[in-house]
Amino acid sequence: MSDVKAEVVAVFPNKVKIVVDDLENFRIAEESLRVGSYLKIADNENAVLVAIIENFQIQARDDGSQDYVIEAFPLGVLRDQKFERGGDALAIPPKTVQPATIDDIRLIYGSSLPVKDRFCFSTLATNKEVEVPVDGNRFFNKHIAVVGSTGSGKSHTVAKIVQKAVGAKGDYTLNNSHVIIFDIHSEYRAAFPEANFIDSASLVLPYWMLSGEELEEFFLDTETNDHNQRNVFKDAVIQSRKAHFTGSDDDKNRIHLDTPLPFDIRDVLAHANYRNTEMVDSGEVYAASNKEKAGQPKLTQGSLYGRLTNFVNRLESKINDRRLDFFLGEKSKSISFEETLRSILGYSTGKQHNVTVIDLSGVPFEVLSITVSLISRLIFEHGYFYKRLRCAADPQEKINNDAPILLVYEEAHKYVPNSELSKFRASKMSIERIAKEGRKYGITLLLASQRPSEISETIFSQCNNFIAMRLTNPVDQGYVRKLLPDSLGTLIDKMPAFKQGEALLVGESIALPSVVQIEVCTVAPASTDIPYWDLWQQQWKDLAIDKIRDEWLRR
Numbered sequence: 071m072s073d074v075k076a077e078v079v080a081v082f083p084n085k086v087k088i089v090v091d092d093l094e095n096f097r098i099a100e101e102s103l104r105v106g107s108y109l110k111i112a113d114n115e116n117a118v119l120v121a122i123i124e125n126f127q128i129q130a131r132d133d134g135s136q137d138y139v140i141e142a143f144p145l146g147v148l149r150d151q152k153f154e155r156g157g158d159a160l161a162i163p164p165k166t167v168q169p170a171t172i173d174d175i176r177l178i179y180g181s182s183l184p185v186k187d188r189f190c191f192s193t194l195a196t197n198k199e200v201e202v203p204v205d206g207n208r209f210f211n212k213h214i215a216v217v218g219s220t221g222s223g224k225s226h227t228v229a230k231i232v233q234k235a236v237g238a239k240g241d242y243t244l245n246n247s248h249v250i251i252f253d254i255h256s257e258y259r260a261a262f263p264e265a266n267f268i269d270s271a272s273l274v275l276p277y278w279m280l281s282g283e284e285l286e287e288f289f290l291d292t293e294t295n296d297h298n299q300r301n302v303f304k305d306a307v308i309q310s311r312k313a314h315f316t317g318s319d320d321d322k323n324r325i326h327l328d329t330p331l332p333f334d335i336r337d338v339l340a341h342a343n344y345r346n347t348e349m350v351d352s353g354e355v356y357a358a359s360n361k362e363k364a365g366q367p368k369l370t371q372g373s374l375y376g377r378l379t380n381f382v383n384r385l386e387s388k389i390n391d392r393r394l395d396f397f398l399g400e401k402s403k404s405i406s407f408e409e410t411l412r413s414i415l416g417y418s419t420g421k422q423h424n425v426t427v428i429d430l431s432g433v434p435f436e437v438l439s440i441t442v443s444l445i446s447r448l449i450f451e452h453g454y455f456y457k458r459l460r461c462a463a464d465p466q467e468k469i470n471n472d473a474p475i476l477l478v479y480e481e482a483h484k485y486v487p488n489s490e491l492s493k494f495r496a497s498k499m500s501i502e503r504i505a506k507e508g509r510k511y512g513i514t515l516l517l518a519s520q521r522p523s524e525i526s527e528t529i530f531s532q533c534n535n536f537i538a539m540r541l542t543n544p545v546d547q548g549y550v551r552k553l554l555p556d557s558l559g560t561l562i563d564k565m566p567a568f569k570q571g572e573a574l575l576v577g578e579s580i581a582l583p584s585v586v587q588i589e590v591c592t593v594a595p596a597s598t599d600i601p602y603w604d605l606w607q608q609q610w611k612d613l614a615i616d617k618i619r620d621e622w623l624r625r
Contacts, residue, residue, distance in 0.1 A: 076167040078111060079139075086111065086121050088140040088167050089129075096138075096169065106196040106585065108170035108178075109142055118148040120170060120178060124560050143560065145582050148174065152181045155582060175200050179581050191227075191234050192586035195572050202575065202586045204535070209579035210235070210476060213505060213532050214516040217550060218539025223571040225595045227537055227588045228478060228518050229261040235476075236262075236424045237592075247424045250414065250449065251478040252442060256431045257595040258480070266416040266423035270432030273396040274405050274413070275444055277335060278311075282327035284447075284496045288397075288440045289335075291384060298374055299342075299381040306341035310334050330407070335398060339385045346382050348372030392624075393434050397441075411452060414445055415475075436493070442485045443496035449475060450504050453511030471512025477504065482517040483524040498526055505532040523549035535577030537588075540568035554583075561585060 076096055080087035088109070090096050096103060103123060111119040121142035129137045146155040175194070179202050189206030193199070218224040232249050239245035251258050251265075259267055280288060285307065290299055310333035311325050325331060349369040357364065389398055396402065416423035433441050457470040479486070485497040504513055505528065517533065519525055523545045536554065541547050551562050554576060561574050561583060568574075568585075576583035 078167060084143060085124075086119070086142045086144055088142065090138045090140060090167075091135075103140075103169060104196070108145075108175055109140075110148070110168055110170045110174055112166045112168075116149060118174075120145045120148055120153070120174070145178070148177060148181075151177060153178045153581060154182075172197065172199060179203060179584075182581060189234065189238075191230050192573070192575060192588050195585040195587045198587065202580070202584055204575070204577075204579035206579075209535055209577070211474070211509060211514060212534035212578060213509075213514055214535045214537070214577075215522070215530060215533040216516065216518040216537045216539070217520070217522040217541060217546070218573070219520050219542050219546075221570065221599075222520075222539035222541075222568065223573075223588060224518055224520065224539055225257050225480070226571065226591050227539065227573065228480065228516065229258065229591045229593075229595045230589055231516070232425060232476075232478070233261065233592050244422055244424055246473060248416065248473055248475040249424060249478060250416075250426045250428065250445075250475060252430060252445075252480060252485075253427050254430045254481045254484060256429050257597075258427045259429065260596040261591060261593050262425045262427055263593070264423070265425040265427045266413075266418065266421075267427050267429065268413065269429035270393075270396055273428070273433075273441075274399075274401045274410065275397055275441065276332070276402045276405055276407075276410060277397045278332045279330055279407070279410065279448070280440070280444055281447065281496075283499070284440055284443055285327070287492065287496045288437065289338075289385060289388065291380065296381070298377055302342055302345050302374065302378060302381070303338060306338040307333055309341065310337035313337065332403070334403075335385070335389060339382065339389065342378050342382050342385060345372065345374045346376065346378035348375060391434075394437065396433075397437070411448060414448065415452070439485050439494050439497040442479075443500040446477065446497070446500040446504060449477060450500065450508060450511065450513055453508070453513045457511050470510060474512035474514070476514055476516055478516045478518065480518050482519045482529075483521045486517075486526045486529050487524050488526050498529075502526060502528050505529040520546075522546050535579050536574070538562075538565055538574040538576070539572065540570075541565045 075092075076088060076090040078086060079089050088111075105123055105125060107123045109121045109123065111121060113119075121144045123140055123142050126138055126140045129139055131137060146153055148154075175197065179194075179200065180188070183203055183205055187205050187207060188203035189209055190201045190203040192202050194202055216224055216227055218227075228251075232251070235247045235249065236245065238247075251262075253259070256269075259265065277285075277288070282304075286300065286303070290296070290303060304327050307327055308325060311329060311331045312322050314332050314334065315322050315325060348371075350372045352368045352370040354368040355366060388394060391398075412418050414426060414428075416426045428445065430438060430441065453471055453475065456473075460467050460470065460472070479501070485494065486501045487494055487498075501515070504515060508514060515529070515533075517525065517530065521543070522530060522541075523543075531553065533553075536550070538550055538554075541550065547562070547565060550565075554562060564585065565574060571588045571590075573586055573588060574583065575586045
């Protein structure tokens with residue numbers, strides 16, 4: 071190495087050009103240089119610039135020998151065993167160029183981060199011996215996005231992050247982490263066997279907790295924008311809430327569509343059916359010539375007679391749909407507000423859980439948005455009112471929520487799409503509100519998606535930490551590129567070629583943007599990949615069609 075001549079021949083704001091006469095011997099120990107390797111460039115003022123190799127080329131000299139031209143991107147400066155972002159502190163011209171040692175690289179990622187603040191779930195992709203920690207507070211108190219095509223390792227990454235968060239504890243059974251996972255493909259129960267598991271069979275969400283907009287989206291045909299059915303529905307809900315209310319008359323008079331008080335949907339159906347078949351007094355009476363009805367008032371069809379038939383049929387269909395028992399069944403009528411919240415938060419009586427997995431695979435798609443919306447809104451409002459309680463008890467309190475919650479939305483594009491369709495309105499409103507205001511109340515998001523370009527821009531643009539895995543769709547690549555700093559151009563270009571588990575980690579929580587390898591899960595989520603070829607080579611299997619039919623009809 072001492073005989074190798076390496077010198078800086080050009081310095082640009084975002085690039086350093088270096089000429090090496092013997093690349094074979096320009097290395098540390100037996101480790102050869104490659105694209106992605108680190109270099110250190112020193113001056114005489116005790117500052118060492120760290121740069122990462124982006125590309126190189128071979129140039130022929132007139133005497134037939136060769137020079138190797140390396141282009142490297144400046145990352146920051148090592149000074150007094152600490153790493154500082156930015157490369158403008160280096161005196162020109164720099165004096166020496168050397169490959170960075172593994173200790174130099176470790177200083178980059180660990181020197182500016184106290185041990186107690188480090189949260190680590192990955193290693194450097196080019197050197198597995200170098201851990202890449204993030205600032206745990208900055209990572210979790212800002213929204214997180216995990217994006218990657220199918221098979222990139224996205225679900226494993228989410229599981230690893232949550233497993234590490236739950237596992238960070240002292241001499242006690244449970245730490246104070248709170249994670250709620252919206253699992254649309256039944257993957258995460260395997261990764262968290264001790265979690266608070268809720269599926270469509272055990273999920274109970276009282277429909278009376280729905281907001282006014284959620285109620286309308288759930289029960290009305292909102293695409294037709296029928297004012298008659300909307301007005302009848304609103305009046306019936308308010309009347310039913312008042313009928314079941316046992317408080318004072320003043321409080322009863324303040325009840326409105328959004329008041330979270332119980333009502334009976336069958337009262338609403340009865341009212342709609344009445345208005346749809348209503349006959350009213352015409353103001354006339356039958357003449358004496360009509361012996362059977364003489365003197366009786368003549369009736370005529372009411373203003374909504376026959377106009378609410380579709381609405382009545384829709385209500386009856388929903389009430390009788392057994393797939394919606396978690397919303398409209400007997401349990402949803404009797405469960406209390408407190409029981410619902412405890413169940414979702416993992417505070418069920420006698421058993422507490424850090425992780426709640428809500429399996430949405432059995433929830434009908436037409437009510438998926440409403441289901442996600444209600445749960446998300448309840449969690450947000452829980453954070454809001456918990457902050458109010460804490461501030462009322464101590465006006466000097468600086469921590470708004472001492473039990474903060476991370477909401478994980480797997481396949482987020484399926485319930486917060488970049489779409490104005492009314493069937494997604496409820497979930498978009500709830501999650502967009504969390505994206506904008508949730509951090510103030512100790513509620514943050516982790517969005518996982520294979521189609522980031524289809525996610526609501528309002529929500530995605532609020533993310534401050536990105537884990538970008540292999541993305542092969544050019545539209546998705548372009549969308550992610552827009553959200554990340556321009557200086558990451560060459561790193562983003564690598565995304566289509568990432569191996570499984572590799573990711574570009576960037577955001578406020580990390581020392582500098584890096585390509586990392588996510589650590590292997592302690593227990594992996596269930597794979598959704600079916601081994602077609604292995605199964606097809608096996609002996610013919612008989613299917614229990616009758617049992618499949620029974621299960622089908624049972625729902």
